[in-house]
Amino acid sequence: MQKEWPRLLRLFHDELGYTVREGNPTLGYELFYVDLSSWKLRLSNRTPVIWVKTKDLDGVTSQHLMQSLGDVVRERNLQRQITLVLLDGNSTPLFKYKTSLSFNLALVGGEEQKRVVHSRRPSGELLDIISAQIPISYLSPYETRAPVTGSRFFGREYELSRILANPDTNHVILGIRRIGKTSLLRELERILKEREDPSRVVYLECSDLLSTDDYIREVVRKLNPRELPRLHMQKYVFFFPNFLERMSQINKAKTIFLLDEVDNLVIMQRGDWELFRMLRASSNKGACQYIIAGFREAMREQYMLDSPFYNFAQEVRLNEFSRQQARQLIVTPMENLRVHIRNEDEVIGRIYEETAGHPNLIQYYCMILLRHLDQTGEREITPKSLFDVYADEGFTSHLLTSFMQNTENREKALVYAILMTAEEAGTKGFTLEEIDAVLRKGGITMQQNAIDEACNVLTLAGVIHRKGKIYYFTSPVFTKVLHQTYDLNYLFRKVKEEGYDRG
Ligand SMILES: Nc1ncnc2c1ncn2[C@@H]1O[C@H](COP(=O)(O)OP(=O)(O)O)[C@@H](O)[C@H]1O
Ligand SMILES: [Mg+2]
Structure with missing residues (x-):
């Protein structure tokens, strides 16, 4: 019973x-x-x-x-x-x-x-x-600090279905910091483990794995720890391919590897590629499928063509959310929390524009709005509520800290110089020539390739992006906050004093 x-x-x-x-x-x-x-x-x-x-x-x-x-x-x-x-x-x-x-x-x-x-x-x-x-700010699914899955995962329908529908293809997920690579991998892991035998699905965070040894040890630990002692007895070039094949035979199906943050591993393997050759072979033999994330674009350009990665994996590029996806992320939880949005189209439009569709920033935005509702006891968001975001210290420091940490003085100088000329530069866009001109005006001459490189770094960090010949700041909120929080002339002067040439 x-x-x-x-x-x-x-x-x-x-x-x-x-x-x-x-x-x-x-x-x-x-x-x-x-x-x-x-x-x-x-x-x-x-x-x-x-x-x-x-x-x-x-x-x-x-x-x-x-x-x-x-x-x-x-x-x-x-x-x-x-x-x-x-x-x-x-x-x-x-x-x-x-x-x-x-x-x-x-x-x-x-x-x-x-x-x-x-x-x-x-x-x-x-x-x-x-x-x-x-409190509704706590009940909400918004999460700004950790990867999200399940009920807290939004959008990415196309990427999910494309990867899940092609079990015979390897995939490499590319995108800037905080765009949602780990979340996508974790969500894939969750779905796959629900559908398949969970022991076939291995998620591995690779940022601390610097050598072939490290990687192999972690994989063996996850798949069959009893074999760990054998690692000392046998050369891994013989042991590991055989190990992967045996695992797939035992499970009667491929092992699916979800490898996150492989950047460091790739850097360490540069030139040698021993590990990646083994991975490639295991995939060709049908023993494993690989879904990889964490490649930065520069890596891809530098290393993909002459590496075993060439033609190894289908590229899945993660971009900002579409307006429709942003709407889901904003409206669905709000509706479930019984929060009414007045002038919904205007509110969504504003949030979308100011965050440039960046999921993490949208989450931050929504979180702040909900905290305010908790404080006031109100249950309505209006276009006016959006101003609260700029006053939120957590939000501004979140934006500024990631900028400060991801850039060096050269990149900072460039950003300050552009924003010093006019606040509108934030939305209007700028060309390389214009960057050169504003830098000169501020008393900095930089070689063309240094400017190029700085723009690349800023693009990787998600601060700016390029359309044709014109660069744009990714998030208007960022430029506004920078303007509002700092005296840009002062920051620019400091950067000049400290030096902006990288050694
Ligand atoms: N699919 C998604 N749905 C909702 N929020 C997301 C999604 N992807 C990313 N985010 C937001 O972005 C943040 C960073 O995501 P994460 O997966 O850690 O990015 P990455 O691995 O690319 O650095 C999350 O904390 C969350 O706020
Ligand atoms: Mg990540």
Whole structure:
């Protein structure tokens, strides 16, 4: 016989098609996990549900019950997730005792559960109850610091389907920093592991792997750690190809490798290519498929043609979001959070323009807007709300820090010189000749190839991009923030003093 479930979960599972899993009881409470990822909020595909039955309420004070729930959170390590508590009784007295530990608990009392179960829109009703208790900036799926997957992954439909539909092709995902390469790889990993035997799918972050040895050790560790000792006994050029073939034979299917941040590995292999020859051979033999990310464009130009990568992989270029994708990222979560957007087209248009469609900046933008709503208690965004973004210190420092870290004085000089001439240069665009002219005006003469190179670096860093002969700043917000935060003349002078010639 099936275990007893709360009525609400029964309904969600049996009639609404949500996936519900039973967890291990903790401190005497039944635990469940429900997949709420389709809501496109911070609620994951394993949103924990603690069931507090009527008998659990017997003779227990609200304060003690809350402490007990706090201990479940601690015990199960749920601090960083939103957890639902289905409480078969009156939940109102408990709210008083919410602490930082129980901050993420959404309490659904007996009456509320009934309301959900009898509602004609149960999902919506439950979401209303949750969003009344959890700050919307926290409930939202927006994430600015880490790669996103599942309910928090947006857009990229074309790239996903292209890669998933071609299991016999290797792919190399190219794009600037923070455009979403890791997110795409992680989302592919998630989907593949759901569809296929998970042991066939290997995600590997390669930024710390500098040699062939390092790489092989990591792969063996992930696929069959029992063979690690053999690495010392046999030369890897013999061992490794054989290892990869055996793994695919055991699994009766190719091993799918998702290799992130391969830049360093490529640099270390330059000239030799021993490792990449092995990878290529394993792919030709049908033992492995490779999906690689992290190539910077310059690398591609310098190394692709005369390397084993040539013709090895199909290029998948990640660009900024389309307007439609940006709309999804802005509107879907807002709708689910019951936030109304007044003059929707204008608001989306403005955000899209100011962020140049950069997913990370759009996320930042939305996050700030939601934090403001949490502070004021309002639930409406208007074109006017958008000004708040420029005043947000987190946002401005996010933009400026990545610029400062990704560029050297030469590139900085170039950016300051352009922006000093006129703020409009930020949107109007500029040619190499114009760059040369403004630099000279500021007292800097740079050789043409130095200017070229600086423009390349700035393009790689995602600060500017080129259309034909004209360069544009990628994000108007960036130029505005730079103008607003600093005295550009001063910065330019400093750069000149410090020196802008790279040794
Ligand atoms: N598909 C996506 N949907 C929503 N946000 C995204 C997506 N891809 C990237 N982002 C945003 O960009 C940020 C950086 O993404 P990440 O995958 O780490 O980029 P990369 O690996 O290219 O540096 C994420 O934290 C998120 O804010
Ligand atoms: Mg990355």
